[in-house]
Amino acid sequence: MTVKQAPHQGHLSRIRVGLADRSYPIYVGRQLFQQLPQLLPNLPKQLCIVTNAVVAAHYLANVRDQLGPQHDVLVHEIADGEHAKSLTTYGEIMDSLIAHSFNRDCAIIALGGGVVGDIAGFVAATYQRGVDFYQLPTTLLAQVDSSVGGKTAINHPGGKNLIGAFYQPQSVIISTDCLATLEQRDYACGLAEVVKYGIIYDADFFAWLEANQQKLNARDAQALNYAIQRSCQIKADIVAQDEREQGLRALLNLGHTFGHAIEAEHYATWRHGEAVAAGTMIAAEYMRQQDQLSATAVERIEVLLQAFALPTRAPRLSEVQWQQRMYRDKKVQAGELRLVLPTGIGAAELRTVTDWPSVWSAIAAMTESSR
Ligand SMILES: NC(=O)c1ccc[n+]([C@@H]2O[C@H](COP(=O)([O-])OP(=O)(O)OC[C@H]3O[C@@H](n4cnc5c(N)ncnc54)[C@H](O)[C@@H]3O)[C@@H](O)[C@H]2O)c1
Ligand SMILES: [Zn+2]
Incomplete structure (x- = not known):
């Protein structure tokens, strides 16, 4: 594991999660959503952003703009709160990906807190047996804990996180200025x-x-x-x-x-x-x-x-x-x-x-x- 300061990017730091061929970087800095094209140069054409209305109101427009017109961007807003980490919501995201003919080369982008990250990650782990996954965590808990490490899950009426998978993201982009709007x-x-x-x-x-x-x-x-x-x-x-x-x-x-x-x-x-x-x-x-x-x-x-x-x-x-x-x-x-x-x-x-x-x-x- 290494931490490097990238000299041309101001306060950007890079932390590596070392997992052999599944290793990935965590970028930490301010205003990182403005640097998405540099930080994520190899995104596929089809992108599905999973978020919720609270987070979308603050950050979605910016993220979309940065991704640019060369991508087909599907936005799926889930309800706010832990109850959204459900089989029902999971099914709705799957329906939406299938309805929009998303293929195996698509990527899922989680824009939100731990709830969004956990369900989006489980979607990424299971859609067509696994597609690329990116974490853009927006709560402090998601930035220091849930977006790193590859635990993805949804809840079942019988208990929390009962359905899930270990599935590591391609990268995690932590834009710390997001925390200004957090309760x-x-x-x-x-x-x-x-x-x-x-x-x-x-x-x-x-x-x-x-x-x-x-x-x-x-x-x-x-x-x-x-x-x-x-x-x-x-x-x-x-x-x-x-x-x-x-x-x-x-x-x-x-x-x-x-x-x-x-x-x-x-x-x-x-x-x-x-x-x-x-x-x-x-x-x-x-x-x-x-x-x-x-x-x-x-x-x-x-x-x-x-x-x-x-x-x-x-x-x-x-x-x-x-x-x-x-x-x-x-x-x-x-x-x-x-x-x-x-x-x-x-x-x-x-x-x-x-x-x-x-x-x-x-x-x-x-x-x-x-x-
Ligand atoms: N995968 C893991 O390793 C792991 C680890 C710890 C927790 N978790 C899971 O994480 C979830 C909890 O995550 P959480 O605490 O981030 O809750 P959360 O995702 O519900 O977010 C908390 C609230 O903050 C709002 N919000 C998010 N970003 C915001 C922003 N920048 N400004 C204003 N409001 C914002 C959300 O809409 C929500 O109302 C639980 O489901 C838990 O099981 C997973
Ligand atoms: Zn905890």
Whole structure:
């Protein structure tokens, strides 16, 4: 994995996801949609842009203009929100590609957040057994997490992301100026994943986040650029070593087993990043109670999450609710819970946990108004 500054492109940086013949670049910089012809010189004639009305209102015209008249551009707008990541929407996009006689040489372009990226990626993975795919992520979460690494999926009434494929894009173009229009809560949720990278992988990055929290809250362009670049480098590093989540990649799920339980029980009020933040605190507290993480480290994590306006206490759920939700996690093997647990700032491990009372003790300590 390398990071190069391209001298003629101002602030453009290039990060490589090293996956042999499926390697691809991630470009990070400002106003990158204005440079699409240079960044994507080999696009095929037929292009389908998958987006939604919110994102389209801000960015679609620009992207279309840049692609130029030499392409047949089909735009498919899906509904806004997680519910759009459905079999129905997937079928509608397929219908549209077939109705417009899109062939195997076409490409799918995802312009939007993680919802658009996940469903567009799954369309690309499966249309005519796979066509080229480009990610133009527009939320912070998509820019630091979902657009990189090739997980694509749609939801089923029986659960989230139950239908999907590993399918890497041809490239990812991260235009950081898109974040100016993002709602505050969505922005904070992206920061929860940024903090995650610091905790599991990079103590220096965590310290940098502590030192630059005000700049990040102000969406300072330079600070954001660095935070996104570093997050993508870490994700690229991890994915290059463990594309299919046999081990290392599971660390990206820090706080997520707890977080998914919160999200499932409080779907309408808790966002993913918020639930992950509260879940991260439970994982840290668990390790503190086991004497495997210092109280200072737990405190630093809490202070940083709070600085980014993220919740650090879980909502009240019953012990049964927690247990039922957590044992449905994809990491559960042979009925045993496996948790990502921080062993310090900058390091984490995936461990099998058999002692539920200890887990419950950490949950109880990190639940709202339990202090
Ligand atoms: N594939 C992966 O590896 C991976 C990783 C993490 C999350 N995900 C998935 O990502 C999804 C969540 O993604 P998300 O948090 O980006 O949510 P999202 O795609 O729903 O976007 C959040 C909101 O922001 C709006 N929006 C997008 N870009 C905007 C912009 N530039 N300005 C203003 N508004 C904008 C969207 O319309 C939406 O209302 C979930 O479905 C989750 O499962 C996937
Ligand atoms: Zn997440």
